[in-house]
Amino acid sequence: MDRYRIEPGKKFKLSDYSPDDLGDFEGKKQKGNEKLAEYRAEIDRLQELLYCEHKHRLLVVFQAMDGGGKDGTVRAVFDGVNPQGVRVTSFKVPTEIELDHDYLWRIHAQTPGKGEIVVFNRSHYEDVLVVRVHNLVPKEVWKKRYKQINDFEQQLAEEGTTILKFFLNISLDEQKERMLERLEMPEKRWKFNPGDLDERKLWPEYMSAFEDAIEKTSTKWAPWYVIPANRNWYRNLVVASVIADTMRSWKMQYPDPQIDVELYKKQLMES
Ligand code: ADP
Secondary structure (H helix, E strand, O other), X not given: OHHHEOOOOOOOOHHHOOOOOOHHHOOOHHHHHHHHHHHHHHHHHHHHHHHHHOOOEEEEEEEEOOOOOHHHHHHHHHOOOOOOOEEEEEOOOOOHHHHHOOOOXXXXXXXXXXXXXXXXXXXXXXXXXXXXXXXXXXXXXXOOHHHHHHHHHHHHHHOOEEXXXXXEEOOHHHHHHHHHHHHHOHXXXXXXXXXXXXXXXXHHHHHHHHHHHHHHHOOOOOOEEEEEOOOHHHHHHXXXXXXXXXXXXXXXXXXXXXXXXXXXXXXXXXX
8 A cells, every 4th residue: 555655755746646546455344454453453453462562652643624424433433442542533613722832732632652553634734724624823833844744743853752643545536425425414424514615725725735744754763654535445445554564563572571470379368
């Protein structure tokens, strides 16, 4: 799935990445879902090791347009993982207190500790996306943020945090379908937000902002993956495979405490 990783320092054009791409799984939805189940089970096993080993930290960032499937991806990929092992943090419109601080303040406070997986549902990238599109701060301010974000993420990485960033790439047409579905299905209607229609009108501005953000902040230490997201099952499969591959590469081991097992067994038997 390396094909979706954006190479640092290269020109990046979103139009080169089709939201409909199914890679090697064209016409193989069932096989895709079987693979996903395998990755899920593996992530569950690796999460337990992560917790016990207490060495690595994993930060997973999701960004997408409305309807891009952030919630669904988190549910599908981490389904089955011990709920105590994964923390999901959503970043909403900043509060007054958050706005009184620098934009990374609230972000840094939520980063993972050792043995933890933290999922960001939206992130500091909102500060170069919605903030840029809506001119919430002057250009002189947001344009400095790409470098600040790279420096911040580099610091996290150097201190032992692995960072994976996913842009769930849906098309404008697919977004329309999903918004219509939200209106039509009573169990999805609560998700419909009339404000999303205003954001939809700004699609080209958002795409430019995403293009710039991804090009400028896909780094060795915190790469971006642009995930074809028009088909949910393929989107879930790609994200799960990147996470499983990453955690597997750490070659984690259960810690071996230096205790005299026989002695404790004996004491327990006599107790
Ligand atoms: P979601 O769409 O993720 O399910 P909401 O409907 O509550 O959740 O939307 C969260 C909103 O908060 C989005 O419109 C997003 O653009 C906005 N937001 C997040 N971070 C910022 C930020 N730093 N500045 C301005 N708006 C932000």
